[in-house]
Amino acid sequence: MKKMALACVAGLALFSVQAQQLPVYLDGNQPIESRVEDALSRMTLQEKIAMIHAQSKFSSPGVPRLGIPEVWCTDGPHGIRPEVLWDEWNQAGWTNDSCVAFPALTCLAATWNPDMALLYGKSIGEEARYRNKSILLGPGVNIYRTPLNGRNFEYMGEDPYLSSKMVVPYVRGVQSNGVAACVKHFALNNNEINRHTSNVIVDDRALYEIYLPAFKAAVQEGHAWSIMGSYNLYKNQHCCHNEYLLNDILKGEWGFDGVVVSDWGGAHDTDEAISNGLDLEFGSWTNGLSSGTSNAYDNYYLAYPYLQRIKSGKVGTAELDDKVRRVLRLIFRTTMDRNRPFGSIGSPEHFDASRHIAEEGIVLLQNRNNVLPLDLNKVKKVAVIGENAIKMMTVGGGSSSLKVKYEISPLDGLRHRLAGQAEVVYARGYVGDASGEYNGVVTGQDLSDNRSAEELLAEAVDVARSCDYVIFFGGLNKSAGQDCEDSDRQALGLPYGQDKVIEALAKANKNLVVVNISGNAVAMPWVDEVPGIIQGWFLGSEAGNALAAVIVGDVNPSGRLPFTFPTSLENVGCHRMDAYPGVKRASENIWDITYKEGIFVGYRWSDKEKLQPLFPFGHGLSYTSFSYGKATLDRNELSASDSIHVTVPVTNTGSVAGAEVVQLYVRDVKSSVARPLKELKGFRKIQLAPGETKSVTFTIDKSSLSYFDDKQHVWVAEPGKFEALVAASATDIKSKVAFQLK
Structure with a gap:
């Protein structure tokens, strides 16, 4: 008994010493970057390679020797996907993986209410956390370019400003649970037909003004921890390893410090995957896409082929270390965050949230x-x-x-x-x-x-x-x-x-x-x-x-359309311009899709062509009525370094309480380049009792007035006259006021 007691005392003393000497990467009190560097320094080459590609349909390995856990993904963005078998798409047969289905993201966008986006993200993040997922594969923010796109229901409509304002709180809500949001599909994934073989040809102005803003907001304002590449090509490179999109823009211009995840089977080339920004490869079979040898994850592009290139001296390890740093950073933000909440699934609160979002949309x-x-x-x-x-x-x-x-x-x-x-x-x-x-x-x-x-x-x-x-x-x-x-x-x-x-x-x-x-x-x-x-x-x-x-x-219905209902396909820009679904190359299975309509997507096209839509962007009726007063400015001139404020009173003139979505559009009256007749630059949803009046104030600054100059690669706001248009929809302008940019 005495020997046993001495042994216990010795064990406690040893535990105390070990606790004091806890490795930095395991010490939750240390800054994440210190933990990342410490863990990286302890890893072998083989462990680093293993960490950047899948080991099963939805997971990648951690480092068991160091106690670093696996990364587990789950499909979203409307609910937590049921479990599948380790190396098959068949159901795993669990009885406890049923979830709450939240409304599709088109409905969320139709609420025009960032508070609903935060509720949505927080709720679905709690469900993902309860199932111990590291990454939720969502939300989607690809632009509604054509009403034929089969996946539009997963996205947030046609307007980059609306999508930007709705994606940020969604991302923050998810990540408040210690689960990474994976914003997708980056970028230019605007059709499902030929999605693996479409090469998008688009000018930088349309890219920056229409197709990138929501992703940029998710990264720089939402601080998204992961981004998913898209299946299509751009500049003849697959977007999952695209130098311009991933290295130059995402990680370069925007300073993204998270993980770029391939769409399942979206990687196609080891050398491009090494050099062009892909961090974590997922897929289905041997090469990630086509059927082949089961459980062949070591043959993925970022697996054994990458290892062989390093061992033969063809490539160095700088890119590898950067990829591993990003994956480690994600793990320390999620699974290894000791303050991570526990989450919940299928709760009454989540069903209530789902219903509330649906009613508002x-x-x-x-x-x-x-x-x-x-x-x-x-x-x-x-x-x-x-x-x-x-x-x-x-x-x-x-x-x-x-x-x-x-x-x-x-x-x-x-x-x-x-x-x-x-x-x-x-x-x-x-x-x-x-x-x-x-x-x-x-x-x-x-x-x-x-x-x-x-x-x-x-x-x-x-x-x-x-x-x-x-x-x-x-x-x-x-x-x-x-x-x-x-x-x-x-x-x-x-x-x-x-x-x-x-x-x-x-x-x-x-x-x-x-x-x-x-x-x-x-x-x-x-x-x-x-x-x-x-x-x-x-x-x-x-x-x-x-x-x-x-x-x-x-x-009382308060949803507003996040995209235009056209009267016919002929009244949609890409269809009128014969720019969908693209032209197949004679010599290879690639479809070139030229975005001939440029920046004129949705209501921008309708305005340009003077087309009356079936139902316009921003449209939605109520069981009550609203009256708008005259919009006023706090001053009528601003410089590039300051801002002005537009205020409008809105009154519920009906007999029941209701919510109105007040929309602000801005017009450049005279420009040296072609610009839309107006662009959404603000919105606010207000609840009004019968007879109640509230004043809504919007801020306009240089960013609200700028276009992207693709020759100089800068945002430009030209001095001159502008108009602020207060509206109930893209075709229902209630009041407008003019002002000058010095």
Whole structure:
């Protein structure tokens, strides 16, 4: 016993000494950069190489010998992807990896509310942290260049300013949980068709003014810890190892100190990956992209081929050390941060957040005769028509597909809300995609229906005639060729013969509301025949409850469009200019896509060509009304080093409380270069009680007035006259004031 006691005392003493001599890289009290350098100095060449490429579908190795943990990624950006097997895409079969589905990022952008972006990021970050993920693969901020892009639903719309202001709080919210946000897809990934073989040709002005600002804001204001490269090429180099994008701009001009992660299979060349800024390679098979030897991660471009180049003396280790430093920095910011929160998943708070974001993002596009909200004092029977009233939308669409704890359908949401007040009857109307499985996650829904289109239509019309209101839930879904990764839409119109159904319903019942469930604009040839139109997005777990709340008036709609609804593809710049989907080279499988429209994307193009959109950027109606007073300036002249302030009073002139999104656009009246008629440079969402007035003030400085001079490679604000336009949408200008830049 005495020997055992002495041994315990000796062990405690040894532990005390070891604790005092803790290596710097393990000491959480040390600055991160000191920990990075200490850990780097202790690593072998083989350990460094292992750290910069995958070891499984979603992880890269740490350094077990030094107690440095693995890096684990998870797909987002709308929820935490279910677990897959180590070296296969098949489901791992866990029973505790169901998540909350948050609304798609188009809906988040449609809130025009940075507070919602912070709530979103914090909530999804807590779910990722609970599952002990190091990196959340999101958010996406690629610009809405064409309404045919199958992945637009994962992004934040057509305007670089709006995207910038919404991505920053999302990133901060995620990273407050000790989880790295991975902003994607950097850069110019604006179509899914030919996405691996598209070479984008774009001038620097459009690059810097339209396609880069949201990424820059995420890096310099959000301090994002990781960035994902995109599949496409730019300047004939793949974007996952692109010298101009990654070395010159991201790490050079912007000072990015995080990790550049390849998209899965986005690396194509070892030498370029070494030199051109890629830090961490992920993929699927032997070369990261095509099927090959299973568990072949050592053959990745940044694995054994890199090691052999170092051992043979073909390359040095400076680039390797920089890559490892960045990965270590990420690990110390995430998994090895001893103050990292614990997170939570599937909590009531997260479902509440999902519903709140969905409610704020729903856009009331049209409301003739005040058909909405439903008059619950008069309505006795409501017809719900359409496949999208019952089809689960959280399964499918590509890598953002989820396994959710639950998803409330629009039909169930309305039935629950109207229980005891009105009867809700359902008719299918059309059959679109009856399947319900993606990547091994099965919805459990049997949506098969063998009736003919004529039979389905006849039933829907009969039901519509017997009801006080008809609510049609249609639009797109997350099947290939619609809102889905790795494919683009074939046309702007609605699929599955929905136009015919809507037109018949409009004739059968004057109280018709169409709810378009999609992440994209759609054509609406029936717009003049339908009194009520709602843009419903992909709203996540609480979709049905959120839609029901808006339809019956429990929630006053306050969403605004983050992109333009064109009347036709001909009214979209890249389609009018015949600049989509590109031209295939004769000698190789590369599609050159020239962005001929330049900076004129979305409302900028509509303004330039004097086109009237179906619904403009920034548009959205309310169940109340708002009156704008005259905009005023605190002074009418500014210099390059100061700013001026624009103030406008806004009053709720209706009978119910509501939120208005006040938008500020700036116009350069006379410029030496072509400039848009106006550009969004400020917005604010304000809540107003009936009769209440609030004044909104915007700040305008040199950055608000500048364009990018691609010849000098600098931002330029030319002296002269400008106008500040206060608006409710891109086509609804309420007041304008002129000022001078000295």
